[in-house]
Amino acid sequence: MSDALNIIKLTNEQIAWRAAQDIQEGAYVNLGIGFPEMVARFQPEGREAIFHTENGVLGFGETPPEGEEDWDLINAGKKAITLKPGAAFFNHADSFAMVRGGHLDVAILGAYQVAEDGDLANWSTGKGGIPAVGGAMDLVHGAKRVAVITDHVTKKGEPKLLKRCTMPLTGVGCVTRVYTSLAVVDIEGGHFVLREKLAAISFDDLQAATGAELHIEGDVTDLVVPQL
């Protein structure tokens, strides 16, 4: 099953592309460090979004060419960034006032696990090692819409969409949409509601790769993404 999935699954770029399509004109967006940062690359032409980074920049742009980095101008992942016209700098308290105060339209985060009640686990596997939370716990309770991008299953093929998270929680009841390598799933009323799935996978196979019941309300459309 896992091998079969690996053939049809979307790449991370394709998952990021799909998530980017839902970002509205004029939206203020925070992208979690790592994989979610990729979403910015797929912002649709002609739709302007303004990107926020926790460490005090609004309106940043692309990665600078190597050798042209200014290490006072970085994002939350500590990667060098550039500014777009109309950017602003501010301190960390003001930055999280934006987050916690509900001023961001969307936060897109990675996940270890997402539960059908909207709980998210993405900061600690709970297995020892060094705990490190960063801004994730603030983001999940701040943005107007919290979405997750993730492979649908773990590297071992186990479901990441579950009835309940087993790893330490990042936030309770906070996620409303999950973009996976196989599907787009909303969380509504304590349930996973399937919105889009790859044409190449049957509902039953998708359900088998999911740790909680997938509800259907209205149409399920094909999840279609370009080659990237």
Added chain:
Amino acid sequence: MSDALNIIKLTNEQIAWRAAQDIQEGAYVNLGIGFPEMVARFQPEGREAIFHTENGVLGFGETPPEGEEDWDLINAGKKAITLKPGAAFFNHADSFAMVRGGHLDVAILGAYQVAEDGDLANWSTGKGGIPAVGGAMDLVHGAKRVAVITDHVTKKGEPKLLKRCTMPLTGVGCVTRVYTSLAVVDIEGGHFVLREKLAAISFDDLQAATGAELHIEGDVTDLVVPQL
């Protein structure tokens, strides 16, 4: 008694002068609106103090000449001010962070009543009319040292230094020194401690004009101020 006091009492200018002598080099100072604003005029030569006003200015200077006011540059009493080199503007939350966070060295306020336990009443006579508190309640719990300047008695000759305030409180146990028209009185351990008095008034007469016991600890020196 009241008439006799009126002959010897310090003027408001002289009370303000005396209070100004205790402001240390480099002190950050907030002066309450009205009478306390006068203290700034008597800052000793060569001793630099930096004045804070609640509405978001640090480092302001004298009143501008009439006709040269800029009404975007005012103090908490809504009077026009000027800037000294090294001034800064900030918003109201940052301004009261300075106040509440204990960053001011001294706040000098007016008073209706001061009690021997350090309670202050200076915002409402409690007799109806329009209540208006402004920043007084913040200042009394913020500055490292809260001093009061006041006539020693009311216009009717009644004591303003009392065992307990009878008017609505501004703050509890907050005042540590009172500069009056007759004396300088510290508040320590729930008592008024007399530090300085006019030579022209006897201890007994001063006590009679005071609504709570005046303690003596160590020397009582003459309260000497220049003609102003």
Added chain:
Amino acid sequence: MNKTIASLREAVAPIGDGATVMIGGFGGSGAPIELIHALIDAGPKNLTVINNNAGNGRVGLAALIEQGMVEKLICSFPRSADPKVFTDLYLAGKIELEIVPQGTLAERIRAGGAGIPAFYTPTSYGTELADGKPVAEFDGRPYVQERWLKADFALIKAELGDTLGNLTYRMAARNFNPLMAMAAAETVAQVSGIVPPGGIDPEHVITPGIFVNGVVEVPDPKQEEILNREGAVYP
């Protein structure tokens, strides 16, 4: 993305009866007189207004109050050189008043903008303004619990704005304006000039555009203090 609003009339049009409106300024400095006058022209009723003061003379906030449009005022200091409009209505029992210490008012507004539903402050402890509020002790000292303040709308005055809503202010006219911008569902700023993105140095932005929904240009704004010295009355 362009947050420019073409007219003052359009800027205040969404404000309906019963709305809670934060109005920037400390006395006349930073008071968005032109937006307030446009609001008077629009005429919504039963407003709750949050401002540090209660107006002065017969323009701006005082005029808004005089028109009977304000049901409740939340402020720290409803006295001024000429507070007659407010005073008369208040003494006649025709306007509700909530007095908040100035620093607590500022912090409650910031808390509203920052997603902090409640906080503790030493301010007002032991006074009648703390009546009915929870008290707690931290490190042996008593503190009063205060709640956030939010609003449906904020009308503020800034100096420069860009089309993305980034703002600067002019001297002490900054005061409550940046805080109110954060705490309202919809914030409109009147600015002396609108510049394109990049027209304000990112280091000098005081209110980042994320807090601002619209900017309307008022190239030569009136100062309440000067209007009152001229004896102006609005409308």
Added chain:
Amino acid sequence: MNKTIASLREAVAPIGDGATVMIGGFGGSGAPIELIHALIDAGPKNLTVINNNAGNGRVGLAALIEQGMVEKLICSFPRSADPKVFTDLYLAGKIELEIVPQGTLAERIRAGGAGIPAFYTPTSYGTELADGKPVAEFDGRPYVQERWLKADFALIKAELGDTLGNLTYRMAARNFNPLMAMAAAETVAQVSGIVPPGGIDPEHVITPGIFVNGVVEVPDPKQEEILNREGAVYP
């Protein structure tokens, strides 16, 4: 009044054993590398350090930790490209760690500077980081109570400073620095240049001098990121 401190050595001299020290910066941006290295030279022990991270490589905060001077670290994210120094000590049980969500860390520091002993935040509700903390409901939603953070000293990095302690910052190097300046009993800023009063436009001051006790000039400060790429080790 002149807050200039002549040398880095003098700037850190008051920091004794057991002190709580806030150190500005987010990763390498805004990290006061030269002040940290001066602190290493001074050598106080059993420090509690508050920073967003846990250092990177073998310079700056990582070097301070490597010298065994840090007993406890309060931070949000002790991972980095090369967190080996911290990781080894932590796994050996030789350094205490308090993990605080980043926004809560920033707000706790601001609260310390603003005289707010406690506040409520939605952040961490229902997670293990809220264990043992009071929870309260406001408007039907649960929040966690968090306490202020203060320090004996703050070591921060700014761009320009005047002799009264007014500061500006450079781009995203601002981050925690202005907050820490507020929350420490004694704040020292290393600045790229010291100017006389009036050398910074009052509109552009980010940290007003009231929050700053001393400024020390480091004309060409090192960047942690660049030092690490060069494989630098301190001392």
